[in-house]
Amino acid sequence: MRVYHGSSLHIDEIDLSKGRWGRDFGRGFYVTNIRSQAEVWAARKGQEAGTSGVVTEYDFMEYAYEDDQLKVLRFDSYNEDWFDFIILNRSAPRNQVHDYDIVEGPVADDQISTRIFLYQSGILTKQEFLDELRFKKPTHQMCFCSVLSLQMLVPVDxxxxxxxxxxxxxxxxxxxxxxxxxxxxxxxxxxxxxxxxxxxxxxxxxxxxxxxxxxxxxxxxx
Known part of the structure; x- marks a missing residue:
């Protein structure tokens, strides 16, 4: 599967230590199989760094899903399990709260992040939050959390x-x-x-x- 990473610069070597804590699926290297989504990320990162932004392409080895050495978690939609996992990670700004090598699922974008804040503030219930996501446009992200998992990404030449x-x-x-x-x-x-x-x-x-x-x-x- 072809996947994309949007950043301010081309990625020559993946460094997991540069990943930020408290993101949707924890600290790691994030990619998506939706190129337009990666282009938005690249534009945003480029603007922050004063560059035009770059999308780096990889081939993801899908046999990773069946590899006994890798612990993989997949969410196929915006659902309660996804929601709980997002909250868990975002509530731990300086710690990795799971031991998965690869996590895949929808993105909690800016609009969803605002709704998460309302939920955490007690203004919105979990059910109200999930009901609003039923008509949300599909998104996709994969987080590679371990050095072992990075072997499943091959840069495209x-x-x-x-x-x-x-x-x-x-x-x-x-x-x-x-x-x-x-x-x-x-x-x-x-x-x-x-x-x-x-x-x-x-x-x-x-x-x-x-x-x-x-x-x-x-x-x-x-």
Whole structure:
């Protein structure tokens, strides 16, 4: 999955110590799969620093969801569990109150933050807060909280990315031809495969293998 980080400068190396306490999902490195959202973050950070802001792109290795070494928490919507977790983190401005490696879910933007303040002040009940979120436009964020979790983020290199696209197209074409799959089935299988996660990670050097060798590895996943 392609994800984006908006900042005042291009991120060459992720430093978790620069993360701020008391954020939605705690201290960590934040990204989103919504580019327009990252562009807003970049513009805001750039304005604060006197720059135009930069969006840095990464590929997130989705097999992280199944990795036994990683503790992952996911919220699929604005719900009570998400709300309680946000409050928990925002109430601890100098401590990490959870031990998750990766946390994913909606964003508590400026408008929501105002409503959280009203809740904490006793002006708004939890149910009133949640009722107002039913029609909220979808947002997305992921927080990488540990050094181990950062291994699931691979910086996007434009030249490398183009090469991977050519390899991917070739492997998908073979699935369609040899396995007689539909275009949709071949595409969905390939991009959710473990092989693809290895292929887009330059350090594995899987992109140097022949198409035949890669296809054989792909078939083993079947």
């Amino acid at each position: 434009t030249k490398f990315d183009a090469e991977i696209m050519l390899i991917s197209d070739s492997l998908i074409a073979q699935l369609i031809k040899k396995e007689q799959w539909s275009d949709m089935k071949a595409v969905n299988f390939f991009y959710s495969s473990y092989l693809y996660s290895l292929l887009i990670n330059p350090s594995t050097e899987y992109y140097k293998k022949t198409i035949d060798d890669l296809y054989e590895l792909l078939l083993r996943e079947l």
